[in-house]
Amino acid sequence: MRDDEFLEMEDFDLSARVPLDRREFLKRFGGGIFIMFTLGDLSILEAQERRRRGMDYPTDFNAYLRIGEDGRVSCFTGKIEMGQGIFTSLAQMLAEELDVPLASVDMVMGDTARCPWDMGTFGSMTTRFFGPPLRAAGAEARGVLMELAAEQLDVPKDRLVARDGVIFAKDQRQKKVSYAQLAKGKVIERHMKQKPALKTPSEFRVIGKPHLRRDSVEKVTGKAQYAGDIRLEGMLYARILRPPAHGAELKHVDTSAAEKIKGAQVVRDGDLVAVLHKTPDGAESALGRIKAEWDVPEPQVDDKTIFDHLLKHTPRGNVADRGGDLEKGERLANTIIEEVYYNSYVAHAPIETHTALAKIDGETATVWASTQGPFGVQSAVARALGFRSENVRIIAPFVGGGFGGKTSAPQAVEAARLAKLAGKPVQVAWSRAEEFFYDTFRPAAIIKIRSGITKSGEITFWDNAVHFAGSRGSDLFYDVPHHRTTIYGEWRGGPGSHPFGTGPWRAPANNSNTHGRESHIDVMASKAGIDPVEFRLKNLKDERMIRVIKAAAERFGWKPAKSPSARGVGVACGIDSGTYVTTMAEIAVDKKTGKIQVKRVVCAQEMGIVVNPAGATIQMEGCITMGLGYALTEEVRFKGGDVLDRSFRSYNLPRFSWLPQIETVLVKADDLSPQGGGEPAIITMGGVIANAVFDATGARLFQLPMTPERVKEGLAAHA
């Protein structure tokens, strides 16, 4: 894991972590076998821990599993389920190592009172970093059960076999005992001290087999509860007075008309002005009666001038990667190519808006919140209320889409403050307009690349200056002797840069970096007169990437040709969260309207051991479909701090009619541990479509999204 992935945790006060009292835990459950474990057990985070200032990852345990007296296995983790499927894949990993049926595993997630501390769910880290200790804990538990069984059955451990929650003697099958029987009446606590032997891929019975999602029944019947679905006696719904623009200051407010609405209660705490009502629509109509005057700063920048603005506010750069000698690389080049690639602000736009319900009892608070980081929210709420962290319980039920946008949860703090003021439980559910306004957008970014090639198409040097995108995905995996990558500003920008919040967006930074890099590779291939796939292979030594490109080309039926070939085909490659991706696409451009229709997308992905091939495939399809948005239409328009796109009327998400024929290929790599799956396949979508547009028309589009207007401009400039 790189430092940039940790940056997603900036909002979290790691030192405020609440230690859990183990005895409290054990008391709560009665009997059972408990295995406590932590990410640190396998030393995965050691290096990062040392690097990270004040990084205090739990050394006692940060997750645990329990084998209950009924034989059911429960895994308690602070991770949350937001659609990415870990509710299923984590259970698979545990079932595998424990030798129990998948159906007997319960996942208890995202509840700060029941689950030990966890950093949060983002960065495609769950499978990569939580998976190994989880599997090890499963193996440890199995070891404990084997010991108990050996004693009870009076058979040596090496002559016992565990299968489906039952241990029996190899040569005497009637001699058997179930996990439930073994756990009965016992309280056994084990801490992982050393790494137990994990199963090898050839032994897998559950891992690597496709499994349907385990949360579907609740979700198709309306029973699945999201934060907004919790109902408490006497609860009130809040609507909060919002400024017209970021940076605006409240000058005067008149709430008298709102107070006259039957059942409406106006509350105020400094700048927080809200209406409470026993119905959300009642609160909404009362809010409409509040008259407020604001001091709105003069807009300094808009979506047209943003790139100049950002370049003027560029912070000092950090060289992230350097090798060889750039001057030498320039001398070796026959052709030098310099281009700049842009992308606009992009919204997360989950269908569930930020929502929370808070309930205060004396000095304790309970908040149900749609969040990717319940423990970060716990400290934020505690700070806001002046409560001790251990007296604040955050529960993240099912989350209706996150994509990085629910890493922090200011709505939970709002609900808690209002509940304290009102003396009743209060729900805050952001409207769609609030969701757009307070989103932490994927930052607008500028990627400047200068490079050189020889006559025969070898890249001699690569000088990449990444402005505001962030560093993730900026590593050059092509084999270039002389290279440098400089990062100017991470995704949160810096003082005076972005006029509103920015933050991590599904595979943060990597979408922008991959779009720039893969566009530029294609520009060079075209200049060299070499087929873009051949050009890539010619400049690659990384065997993993070569395999993935070949797998994609085979499925796609890639026929080599110099681009532009007028066929409208493109290729783009990338690495994210340890996973390798190559995407190929076929598109058509309507030259009159400028509209791009993506007809077919083939994506090959190598992610080490695939825990749940069904889940991995769905994530790839989801990435491809969602990626069409930032490639083709999604951009947030604004004037100063005023966000102009605050509705699905003008902010266009991918729809059914956009759907290309999607084909996915999982490249087998069982010799590698499982890598990330929720984000990688989205990173290539901007680049692959831009390259296909060039192949179709000869016009190179340098800015995302490739709206019809930009396509028409590009075509005109080319002509």
Place this chain on the structure above:
Amino acid sequence: MSQTIQFNLNGKTTKLSVDGDRMLLWVLRTDLELTGTKFGCGEGFCGACTVLVNSEAVRSCQTAVKEVQGKEVVTIEGLAKNGKLHPLQKAFIEHDALQCGFCTPGMILNAYSLLRENPQPTYPEIVDEMEDNLCRCGSHKRMIEAIQAVATEMKGGMNR
């Protein structure tokens, strides 16, 4: 103004004393605590709040409760009958046609309405009818496959 609104909700007669101009979405979610119907935008652009009124998909955030007076309303909670999932619900499960699940109730009810009108829809007809329901996770491909499977399975007769 408070008025008496009576309608059939998920097979049961429901009588409410309520301001008839209030939107059905909020009456369902708040007064009746049927939270399977989701709020996504409140402007009729996303379809998360889709319910059936006389078997037709409508956006409950744009439907005043007085408009359902005397009608039959079905929410996602009422689609399964006698503990048996509707074929669309089963198909969504079997095709993994959901991720976060937040748009799912609206998608299923919109697909129900589509199949009732047109039991053997072509691919473009499915796309056309589902077009205005938004999904952010990108489960569109699976949802179309699930709807196609139900259409094939029911061979034109969709009985609830």
